[in-house]
Every structure is written in structure tokens, then in C-alpha cells.
Amino acid sequence: MGSAPQMDEIPQRLSFDEWVSLFGSGTRSLAHLEMRDSYLVDYEDERYKRWVAGGRTGPLPREDHPWWRLTTETTARGVSMRRARVVSEPVSEYIAFEYAGTWQNLESGEQVRWLPRSRASAIAFPGNDFWLVDGERVLFLLFDGTGRPIGRQLCTDDAVVTLCSTAFEQVWGLGTDHADYQLPVR
Numbered sequence: 001m002g003s004a005p006q007m008d009e010i011p012q013r014l015s016f017d018e019w020v021s022l023f024g025s026g027t028r029s030l031a032h033l034e035m036r037d038s039y040l041v042d043y044e045d046e047r048y049k050r051w052v053a054g055g056r057t058g059p060l061p062r063e064d065h066p067w068w069r070l071t072t073e074t075t076a077r078g079v080s081m082r083r084a085r086v087v088s089e090p091v092s093e094y095i096a097f098e099y100a101g102t103w104q105n106l107e108s109g110e111q112v113r114w115l116p117r118s119r120a121s122a123i124a125f126p127g128n129d130f131w132l133v134d135g136e137r138v139l140f141l142l143f144d145g146t147g148r149p150i151g152r153q154l155c156t157d158d159a160v161v162t163l164c165s166t167a168f169e170q171v172w173g174l175g176t177d178h179a180d181y182q183l184p185v186r
Helices: 016-025 043-055 067-078 093-107 158-173
Strands: 008-012 029-034 080-087 113-116 130-131 136-141 151-157
Touching: 016 067, 016 130, 029 158, 043 093, 067 080, 080 093, 080 158, 093 113, 113 158, 130 158, 136 158
Parallel strands: 029 080, 080 113
Antiparallel strands: 008 151, 029 130, 130 136, 136 151
16 A cells, blocks of 8 residues: 655645735646535625625625736736536535626636536545646645635645546536536525
């Protein structure tokens, strides 16, 4: 039995400057795979509360957040950004919230696809969500059982990178483009 791949533990939460550095290190592509039905991300708390108070309908209003500027700057320099979401159907309230704000991902130059979990059974997945940078490095995003971020792991092990790249491409190939995805709600 072989040893586990080396995972470099990095801070629980990346500062904005660390996200800028990660995205800036990508020269060709950034691919993000999301596999959870709920996330508790502090910077989204107020936006989420406003969405719930507004009746959970329609797209979210524009948000001026550094994330959107970083995404726009990254795609403007020619880096492909793709996000694939594996979701349970009918979707959770949080996924409906993400769906309502996805227009801003698209406007920033990111491509987004959705894959119902029922169509993903034959895909071999890593244990955590991740960002794949230029097909060479994987940043795993670690969450607790409630969906709150608890850590990050950076990995360059070839077998792990291949697993993540293959899983992402399979999800991407089976996924539905955001423009065509009909949100199934309860």
C-alpha cells in the first residue's frame, strides 16, 4: 500500500490577496468543482438574508464585491474560468440562492454548468470541492458539516491532479449550461 499524496495545509481562509495570487498564477485555466448543497460563507450572509427577505424570487441584484472584479480581471487576461456544480434535485434553498446570483459569474466571464447528482453516479470524485489551476495544481476547499469553510489543502501530486481534472471534465461534459438549466425547486 502506497503513501498518501502530500497535501500542503494552508490557512483556513485565504485572504483576498492570496486569492489574487492564486488566480494570478493561472495562465490558461481555472476550473472550480462544487459538490455541496449548502455553504455557509460569511461574506454572503447579508446578501443571502436580503434574498430570503425579498421572497426568494428573481435574480440577485448586482453586488460590488472584490470577487467579481478579480474574476473579470482574470478572464480579461485570457484565462478560462469554468465552474461546475453538482446538485441534488430538487435543489436546496442555498443552491437556489446561488442560481439567482449566477448571472454575475457569467457577466464576469466565467462559464457555469449544472449537473444533477443523479446523473453523476458513475464519476469518480475527490472528497472535496476544489479549484484546479492550469491543470497542474489543486486547491481543495474543506468545509465542516454545516458548510462553513474550515481549511484548504494545496496539492501538486500527479495522480490527484489527474483525478480532479478527469472528474471536472466528466461533470462539465454531462452538465447543462446555465442558460439552459431549469432550476428544479421544491
